[in-house]
Amino acid sequence: MIETVKLTVKLSNFYKMSWVNKAVSLALLFYMIIFTVYALNTFPPLNIENNVYGFTTDFSNLIVLIFLFWMVQCSELSRQAYVFSTLGLLLWTMGTTADVLDELVVQPFWVSVYFEDLCRTSGMLFTSYGLFKTMRFVQSIHNRLACELIIDDLTKVHNRRYFYRHVRSAEVTPYVILIIDIDHFKSINDEFGHDVGDMILQQLATTYNNAFEGSAQFARLGGEEFGGYLPTSKMLQVSDFCQHLIDLAHSINVKNVRHLTVSIGVAKQTPNEPLDKVMKRADQALYVAKQTGRDRFEIASN
Numbered sequence: 476m477i478e479t480v481k482l483t484v485k486l487s488n489f490y491k492m493s494w495v496n497k498a499v500s501l502a503l504l505f506y507m508i509i510f511t512v513y514a515l516n517t518f519p520p521l522n523i524e525n526n527v528y529g530f531t532t533d534f535s536n537l538i539v540l541i542f543l544f545w546m547v548q549c550s551e552l553s554r555q556a557y558v559f560s561t562l563g564l565l566l567w568t569m570g571t572t573a574d575v576l577d578e579l580v581v582q583p584f585w586v587s588v589y590f591e592d593l594c595r596t597s598g599m600l601f602t603s604y605g606l607f608k609t610m611r612f613v614q615s616i617h618n619r620l621a622c623e624l625i626i627d628d629l630t631k632v633h634n635r636r637y638f639y640r641h642v643r644s645a646e647v648t649p650y651v652i653l654i655i656d657i658d659h660f661k662s663i664n665d666e667f668g669h670d671v672g673d674m675i676l677q678q679l680a681t682t683y684n685n686a687f688e689g690s691a692q693f694a695r696l697g698g699e700e701f702g703g704y705l706p707t708s709k710m711l712q713v714s715d716f717c718q719h720l721i722d723l724a725h726s727i728n729v730k731n732v733r734h735l736t737v738s739i740g741v742a743k744q745t746p747n748e749p750l751d752k753v754m755k756r757a758d759q760a761l762y763v764a765k766q767t768g769r770d771r772f773e774i775a776s777n
């Protein structure tokens with residue numbers, strides 16, 4: 476099952492947090508409580524009625540920062556993104572707490588100017604860098620997923636999804652489709668083991684991927700079946716290429732006991748023929764190649 480992460484900002488998330496998340500959240504909470512109690516009891520009070528507007532805006536800023544801080548603690552970020560965002564928001568919140576208290580009591584100069592501004596400014600800088608790192612992190616996940624979506628896990632060549640998308644957007648028509656299938660692959664698995672089977676798939680895929688040059692396209696369609704797209708209609712060239720692929724398969728030996736063979740079904744697109752139909756004809760030609768001895772290619776009639 477694919478693991479997914481859901482970003483929910485609920486108080487109950489506290490119980491699911493790591494001890495680091497819990498510790499920094501509690502540290503910030505304790506700082507805010509202790510600093511507020513200390514400031515209210517130590518510094519001379521101000522008349523709040525004269526500062527309602529200032530108090531409301533500063534207090535709103537503080538709530539937004541606490542919310543952001545909590546969101547960071549609930550997220551799954553890279554280490555650097557987490558450290559910089561947390562440190563930044565921690566400092567920024569500390570500065571803003573002093574800013575809110577500025578509207579309620581007369582704080583000494585070192586608190587209301589130096590401490591408050593220093594915390595806020597350094598907090599903003601760290602948070603910005605944390606945000607930058609978060610964006611880089613999200614970008615790298617996006618790139619990895621985009622790659623995984625079109626690359627076959629085992630052989631590292633393009634997969635079926637990419638192949639269909641690529642051929643459907645092909646501008647060269649008519650084109651030729653090849654379906655290449657390893658002969659008696661089940662017996663290779665049975666005789667030498669699944670890991671040897673996997674190795675053969677990787678070796679063949681790499682060899683063939685290098686053989687498909689320029690705008691020709693090669694992909695693993697699934698199992699021991701591969702697809703090829705040739706942007707040409709010259710069947711003499713296609714035949715030579717198929718024979719070349721068959722010879723390449725012979726160069727792969729299975730545990731020094733036997734050589735690999737493949738069968739290939741070939742279909743040339745007729746005017747405006749959709750890909751599914753071309754694939755079906757190539758598959759029928761492959762069936763004929765298998766039935767008539769394997770280790771050969773068969774071209775489908777139009």
Ligand SMILES: Nc1nc2c(ncn2[C@@H]2O[C@H](COP(=O)(O)OP(=O)(O)OP(=O)(O)O)[C@@H](O)[C@H]2O)c(=O)[nH]1
Nearest residue numbers: 656657658659660661662664669672673698699765
């Ligand atoms: N090692 C390995 N085996 C796979 C993989 N995908 C499919 N197979 C095996 O490929 C075999 C395909 O067997 P069949 O469809 O009977 O084909 P075959 O034995 O090649 O026979 P012909 O195609 O008729 O020549 C099955 O045993 C699958 O288990 C894979 O990723 N790795």
